[in-house]
Amino acid sequence: MPGQSGKRGLTRRQVVGAGGAVALGLAAPWRYAAAAKVAPMTIVINQSPWFDSFRKTVELYEKETGNQVELDVNPFAGSLEKQRNSVRAANGQYDLLIMNSGWVAEMYFGGFVEPIAAIDPSFKLDPDVYTLDNTVYFDADKKTMAASGKLMSVPISPLIPLLYYRGDLYKDAGLKAPETFAELEANAKKLHKPPSRYGIVQRGARGPATVSYDFYPYLYGFGGGIFKNQAAGDYTVTLNNEAGRTALDYYLRIAKEAGHPQTASLEQAEVIQNMLTGKAAHIMVVVSAWSQMDDPDKSAVVDKVEFAVTPHADGFSTGPGLGHWLGGIARNVPDDRKRSALEFLRWFQTKEAQLAYTKVGGIPVSAASYRDPIAQERRYRWMKPLGEALPHAVNIYQFPEASEVISILELGLNQAVAGNTTSVQALNSMAEQIFGVMSKHGYNTGKLPALP
Known part of the structure; x- marks a missing residue:
């Protein structure tokens, strides 16, 4: 599995807001959906081969929206430990949890992730976003990840x-x-x-x-x-x-x-x-x-x-x-920070944000990216087979x-x-x-x- 080494505790001031989006020429070609002004929030994430692309995409989100994001970056095991400690505290430190497929069930079963409808009943997962064997849902009554359950998360990196x-x-x-x-x-x-x-x-x-x-x-x-x-x-x-x-x-x-x-x-x-x-x-x-x-x-x-x-x-x-990553919102953080995390996820799932994510080296979670002309470019020759395989991916x-x-x-x-x-x-x-x-x-x- 990827993402098992890296530096601990990088903050937004160190890795976000450095103007990287402008330097990469990402901002000019796109027209992003308007995002609400929300409170600052913190994302806990692992250091991995795909982290740099996520960081650059967060930079773009900050530039486009004016909203502030702090990234707390850790080794694979360190990220899990920080998430476990935070969600079990009376008041959580982290708002958006970047969860690996190996511990998503622990977070769902434990009741540590807030169902998205409880934050905003009007939120809808974009129909082009892969649900990755329905792992974005959790049916608490049946104790299973199934489309019959509540929407709990939004895909971040669809690794297979x-x-x-x-x-x-x-x-x-x-x-x-x-x-x-x-x-x-x-x-x-x-x-x-x-x-x-x-x-x-x-x-x-x-x-x-x-x-x-x-x-x-x-x-x-x-x-x-x-x-x-x-x-x-x-x-x-x-x-x-x-x-x-x-x-x-x-x-x-x-x-x-x-x-x-x-x-x-x-x-x-x-x-x-x-x-x-x-x-x-x-x-x-x-x-x-x-x-x-x-x-x-x-x-x-x-x-x-x-x-x-x-x-x-x-x-x-x-x-x-599946060896993928999902973004879930912690239940034990203030409501304004929950809304901040959801606003980022709302923006992240858009076609424009997903294409920008791809251009800086990310693996997009939206089928729209795999239909885009970019998928025909030589550099992105992995996109066509990945787009074909993702609907068959198995949550083990x-x-x-x-x-x-x-x-x-x-x-x-x-x-x-x-x-x-x-x-x-x-x-x-x-x-x-x-x-x-x-x-x-x-x-x-x-x-x-x-x-x-």
């Missing part, structure tokens, strides 16, 4: 993985972009020339959400899943069904036959570095790494990397896992104890990639442990018979 592949190598070999896993495997094997180049480089290391996050597109793309139907409150564990076994067998096989020899120890940064140095023909990582590919200071493959929707098996659709976890399940997956998948256990043993063990977690917390759960 894409397939990155070497277009120049494809052209030389007469290949076409893979749509299915069978095509990806064939292409990876054809371009596998170790040790100078690997057909595909995958993440296999154990971490907070490391190998599990990279395995999700395979699991869901083969028609599998961890649970039967979270949206309906059915947490029967289905990880160790035939689709799960097919997905894990594929992940292990392609790593062994067309992958890096140290897959089990690779972190995300190392996967990306293999592509940047020309040692990988394919990687499947979060879209926010796109800008590094054409950065001449970082990349040896400038203008050679193409992007595609993550593949799927025949008969199924792509299933990239809809319950606040997700970290317990993730830790089980991290260990089990890492052991399988390292060859310390078979795919069947790993799947059966992980499924049994996940069933135990869900039972312990009182969810409606069950389990399948162990794979033979």
Whole structure:
């Protein structure tokens, strides 16, 4: 997952209001919707590859509206800790919480986020804004993220993985972009020339959400899943069904036959570095790494990397896992600051603001941006596949104890990639442990018979 390092406690005076919007030439071409004059407010956010684009967009908001915003910027874990402390205090320090998909459920279930209609009943989510598997909603009665619930947040950064592949190598070999896993495997094997180049480089290391996050597109793309139907409150564990076994067998096989020899120890940064140095023909990582590919200071493959929707098996659709960020308004802050936070979200979701966000390196949350002519420009060649993939993105976890399940997956998948256990043993063990977690917390759960 991106955004796990950075400086702590940057304020508005340090990072906002420096005239960056004017210097970038963003203000002149746009006519933004009028925004109300509101009180100053504070946003707590993580330092990440996409933060700078968000900062520049906040600068533009300040210039266009005259409203003041303070950014409190922290490492990934530090941002979560500050949010937890603030929302549990009698009076919150932070007005707008930039929440990762990994802790959105905790904030919703805990009642820490104010439903938007409680601040302004007239507010409507722009119909072009992706709801990201309905994670912007929460149905408190059913304890699920579903469109039947209340609008709780507005998307900030819609991060999912894409397939990155070497277009120049494809052209030389007469290949076409893979749509299915069978095509990806064939292409990876054809371009596998170790040790100078690997057909595909995958993440296999154990971490907070490391190998599990990279395995999700395979699991869901083969028609599998961890649970039967979270949206309906059915947490029967289905990880160790035939689709799960097919997905894990594929992940292990392609790593062994067309992958890096140290897959089990690779972190995300190392996967990306293999592509940047020309040692990988394919990687499947979060879209926010796109800008590094054409950065001449970082990349040896400038203008050679193409992007595609993550593949799927025949008969199924792509299933990239969400690793996104949502903006929710804290319940325990004064009403005027709630209105200030909502005014920013109202402005942020507009087509004009989203296009400006894109131009400074952001990943837009509005489908209107992906229909805009900008998406046809060479620099933004990632936009078309991302726009195609976002409607299929999967919210992997809809319950606040997700970290317990993730830790089980991290260990089990890492052991399988390292060859310390078979795919069947790993799947059966992980499924049994996940069933135990869900039972312990009182969810409606069950389990399948162990794979033979």
